[in-house]
Amino acid sequence: MAEIQIKNVAKTFGSYTALHDINLTIADQEFMVLLGASGCGKTTLLRIVAGLETATTGEVWIGGRRVDHLAPKDRGIAMVFQNYAVFPHLTVFENIGFGLRMAKKPNDEVKRRVERVATLMHIEQLLKRYSGELSGGQRQRVAVARALAMEPDVILMDEPLSNLDALLRLEMRAELKGVLADSKTTAIYVTHDQVEAMSLADRISVMHQGKIIQAATPIEVYRNPAAEFVASFIGNPPMNFLRAEPAGEGKWKVAGQIIDGPRTSKGPLQFAIRPEDIRPAETGLTATAKVVEPLGAHLLVTSEVDGTMFRAVLDSDLQVKPGDKLTLAPQPDRVRWFDPQTTKAVA
Amino acid sequence: MTDATAVAAPATDTRKAGRYLYIAGVVVLCAWVIVPIYFLLINTLSSPETVNSYPKPFIPEFDLASLTFFAKFAGMLTALKNSVIVAGMTMILSILIGAPAGYALSRFEFRGKELFRLLILLTRAFPLPLLALPLAVFFIRTGLDDTTFGLALVHTTLALPFAVLITFSLFSGIPIELEEAAWTLGCTRITAFTKVVFPLILPGITASAIFAFVISWNEVFAAAVLTIENRTLTAFLLQNLDTSPLHLKFAGGFILVVPALIFIFAVRKYLFAMWGIANR
Ligand SMILES: Nc1ncnc2c1ncn2[C@@H]1O[C@H](COP(=O)(O)OP(=O)(O)OP(=O)(O)O)[C@@H](O)[C@H]1O
Ligand SMILES: [Mg+2]
Numbered sequence: 351m352a353e354i355q356i357k358n359v360a361k362t363f364g365s366y367t368a369l370h371d372i373n374l375t376i377a378d379q380e381f382m383v384l385l386g387a388s389g390c391g392k393t394t395l396l397r398i399v400a401g402l403e404t405a406t407t408g409e410v411w412i413g414g415r416r417v418d419h420l421a422p423k424d425r426g427i428a429m430v431f432q433n434y435a436v437f438p439h440l441t442v443f444e445n446i447g448f449g450l451r452m453a454k455k456p457n458d459e460v461k462r463r464v465e466r467v468a469t470l471m472h473i474e475q476l477l478k479r480y481s482g483e484l485s486g487g488q489r490q491r492v493a494v495a496r497a498l499a500m501e502p503d504v505i506l507m508d509e510p511l512s513n514l515d516a517l518l519r520l521e522m523r524a525e526l527k528g529v530l531a532d533s534k535t536t537a538i539y540v541t542h543d544q545v546e547a548m549s550l551a552d553r554i555s556v557m558h559q560g561k562i563i564q565a566a567t568p569i570e571v572y573r574n575p576a577a578e579f580v581a582s583f584i585g586n587p588p589m590n591f592l593r594a595e596p597a598g599e600g601k602w603k604v605a606g607q608i609i610d611g612p613r614t615s616k617g618p619l620q621f622a623i624r625p626e627d628i629r630p631a632e633t634g635l636t637a638t639a640k641v642v643e644p645l646g647a648h649l650l651v652t653s654e655v656d657g658t659m660f661r662a663v664l665d666s667d668l669q670v671k672p673g674d675k676l677t678l679a680p681q682p683d684r685v686r687w688f689d690p691q692t693t694k695a696v697a
Numbered sequence: 698m699t700d701a702t703a704v705a706a707p708a709t710d711t712r713k714a715g716r717y718l719y720i721a722g723v724v725v726l727c728a729w730v731i732v733p734i735y736f737l738l739i740n741t742l743s744s745p746e747t748v749n750s751y752p753k754p755f756i757p758e759f760d761l762a763s764l765t766f767f768a769k770f771a772g773m774l775t776a777l778k779n780s781v782i783v784a785g786m787t788m789i790l791s792i793l794i795g796a797p798a799g800y801a802l803s804r805f806e807f808r809g810k811e812l813f814r815l816l817i818l819l820t821r822a823f824p825l826p827l828l829a830l831p832l833a834v835f836f837i838r839t840g841l842d843d844t845t846f847g848l849a850l851v852h853t854t855l856a857l858p859f860a861v862l863i864t865f866s867l868f869s870g871i872p873i874e875l876e877e878a879a880w881t882l883g884c885t886r887i888t889a890f891t892k893v894v895f896p897l898i899l900p901g902i903t904a905s906a907i908f909a910f911v912i913s914w915n916e917v918f919a920a921a922v923l924t925i926e927n928r929t930l931t932a933f934l935l936q937n938l939d940t941s942p943l944h945l946k947f948a949g950g951f952i953l954v955v956p957a958l959i960f961i962f963a964v965r966k967y968l969f970a971m972w973g974i975a976n977r
Contacts, residue, residue, distance in 0.1 A: 402877050422880040429881045435874035439896045452883035452892075500882065 352413040352426065352503030352536045353378045354399065359408030361394055361560075368394045369560045372408070376536060376553075381527075382565075384540045385547040386557030387583070392540040393432070395557075396506050399538060400429050413503055423452075428497035430507040434489045436481040442468075442492050443477040449500045463499050470529055471495040487518045494526065498533065505530070507539045511546065523549060544584055548572070556580050574686070578620065578693040581686065587625050587650065587661045592635075594621040594687070602687075605635045605656035609680075612687050612696050619696060620688040625650070627684035628662040634679035637662070642670050651676070737954060740947035748944040767948035770941070776933035777952070779845055780914060783929055786849035787856055787913035788906045794853070795860025795909075796902065800890075802861070803868035817858045825855075829922045836923060843924050851919045856909035863908065867901040868894070904964035911960045915953070 354376040361369040368391045376382045384392045397403035399410055401422035410418040417425045428449070437445050444451075446467060447460045455463075468474040471491040481489055490510060497505055510526075511519045527550055530537050541547055547554050548568045555565040556579070564576035575581035581589040594602040594611065595618050602611040604621045611619065626648075637653035637660055644650075649664045653676060662678055670676065687696045740748050742757035745766060767773060801807075802814065832851065833842065841847030871894055879889035920932035928936065934949045941949075 400881060402880070421885065422877075423883045423885065427881060429878070431874045431878055433872070433874060435872065435878040437875060437878070437893055439893075448879070448892075449882035452888070496878075496882070 353411075354504060354536060354538070355409075355411040356395070356399065357409040357411070359395070359398060359405045359410065361391070361398065361403070362406050367560060369398075369405075372560075372562055374555060374562060374565060376538065379534050379536055381530060381537045381539065381550060381552040383547040383551035383554045384538060384557055385544060385554050385584075386542065388542060390557045391560045392542075392557055393508055396429075396508055396538060396540050399504075400427055400506050401425050402429075426503040428500040428502035428505050430493050430497050430505070430510045432508040432510070432512060434481075434486075434493045434513075436484075436489050436492050436496075438481050440480070441477065442473065442479050442481070442484070445481070445492055446477075446496045446499050448496065463501075464495075467495040467498045470498065471525070487514050487522070490514060490522070498529065501533070502535060504536045504538070507537065509541055510539075512541070512543075519546075526550070544586070556583065558583075573684075574695065576695055578622075578688045578690075581622055581688070585624060587663070589622045589624050589686075590628075590658075590660050590662075591688075592621045592656060592658055592660070594619045607633075607635055609685070610682070611685075614696060616689055616691075616696070618690065620690050622686045622688060623680040623684060625661040626663040627681040628664070628678045629681065630664065630668065631677055631679035634677045635660075637676045637678050639670050639672050639674045639676060642672055653678075734954060734958075737947060737951050740944065741951040743944075745942065745944040748947060749942070763944040763948045767945055767952070770945060772928070772933060773930075773949075776928050776930045779924075779927050780930040782845045783849045783852060783920075784910045784913040786846065787852040788910040790849060790853040791856040791860040791909040792864075792902060792906050795857050795905070796864045798861045799864030799866075800868050800894075802865045804873065817861050820854065820858055825918050829919065832919075833922055843927055845927055848920055848923055848927075848929065849913070851923065852913035852916055853909075855916060855919075856912040859908055859912070860905050863905040864898070864902065867898045867905075871897050904966075907960050907963055911957055914956050 354374075356372055356374040359369060359372045360367070372395060374382075384395060386392055394403060398405045398418075399412075401417070401420060405418060408418075409416055412425055412427070422429075436442075437448065440448065443464055446464045450460045450463060464477070465474065468477055471494060473488060473491050473495060476484065476488060476492075481492070484492065490513060494507075494510060497507075511522050514522060523546060539550060551568050553565055554568055554571050556563045556571060558579050564571055564580050566574075566576070571580060572584055575584065575589070578591070582591075592604050594604045594609070596616075597603040597608055600610060600613045602609050602619065602621065609621065611621070635655050637651075637655045639651050639653045641652040642649060643652075644666060645663075647666060649666045649668055649670065651662045651664055651670055653660050653662065655678075660678075662676075664670070688694065689696050736753075739754065739757045741763055742759050742761070743754065744758060744760040744762045747754060747758060747760070748763060798817075802810065836842040836847050841850070875893055875897075876889045879893045880886070884892060915931065916929075917931040917935055920929045921935055924932060930949070930953065934941075934946070934953070938946065
């Protein structure tokens, strides 16, 4: 059992605040992905959980035990580093068995466990090599295998697939997901790749400027972004935003159209819709097509609505040319609303 | 076609001339270093009679009489032994003190770090003769005078800046992630050092140790001032320079040069690294 609790953790480097009051609970055996743009504090948070960095304030609990005063080795964690950190003076076998040797496990047990994880990661034929004789992808596998061999309660991974080519990445992603599900480990996985986050995560924590903006399942984060930042960060192409003026109880005026919306007394709101939740229709928003990009199955049409850029993913059978006038209808149950003052979602 | 060759010809000519100049320069510089060493070798490996006569041979006789004479000269072997002991102690002390300082410089942020680095270099700015008198007085008071240990202490202060700076660059060349990985895999700071960092820097540490050895081996001033009975080889040779026969001087010179030569070959890679020149 290894639930991770991060309570009121903040971190400052000199005068720069890298993390603001982070609160996050990760359930036992959950796969949590920290997702955010470069420099938002993902690595810093991971290192605080690992014990490689001390939080300025706050507490870290693992498996019901407060650990923030403990050395990394006493926290029951294993970590995969972004740039492999495979020991160059040891063979792959000794690298994977390093932690087991430190724990003074008998030789036959070390051999058994190293061979098991090596088979799991498909590197059993490399056990005699040194890290200088491995490709980047193989080194990455060694790094993951080394962490798995410890059979830790918690595994922490900092962009472990970032240095692989697209194909290998896809392959490793699927492997990793399977291996971790079988090993019943609680995992925190750092990435800035949203596709990776979507495909791996039980839950995603979207981070922005040292804060966690939303922690929810991938579908929830995608469908019901808690804030404008999440809406524009997740999804490719990102969500469309249009200004909405109040037009009576529960009615909002968007680009000249009256649309049903939240019943709130607040001032203007942001109307938001995903590009793939838009259909051409008889009535709807009037758009002028600017750029038309065929993407095989779909047509990505970048248009202008009410002076604002507006993207739509449409059926590729549709005949659209730049300059054409389109009438686009948003799918009503997919429309979301944000308060421009707080940038939070409005129900 | 013809135009091209006509234009190209003078260019190749100047390039050729440049090459000859370059080669000549290399030859002169090599000769500058090698010729004296070669004469030293010839005279060391020749009989005392040949050494003291003219004309001198250009090929060594492989006669060990000079070296035997050298070994039999009263006090010479003791001096050689003292040199080895002092240099050995200097080597061990400067690594034991220098490596932790180098580690701290590369891994920890602390106040006055830059000043500390500067001070390390500044220790080299004090001329030893200036310090010799107070040092001699102090040594006599504490009873360190005329001991190999006392001299080794002085030599350690000479070798220490290099030991700190070389080990600093060695430690900086080892990514901190390797240590951090070791910490997460069950190591303490100390075991991470012995299991991961130490094996990786061992060759560099060896080089830096040999460097300290040679600094002590070649040092003559402090050795001459601070010892009387327990002279090192350099101090002993200096003392007997005008009274000893020529072949003895040659043999002594040769014995002094050999460790330096071996050292240069052993550590050339690290010297380049220290001076910021890419390894070749
Ligand atoms: N040791 C440090 N000293 C000062 N500032 C630091 C230090 N480590 C990190 N920072 C700052 O803290 C912020 C967060 O850094 P962090 O490494 O956590 O980002 P990240 O989200 O992992 O980014 P990336 O995706 O690029 O790896 C950055 O602005 C960085 O400059
Ligand atoms: Mg990072």
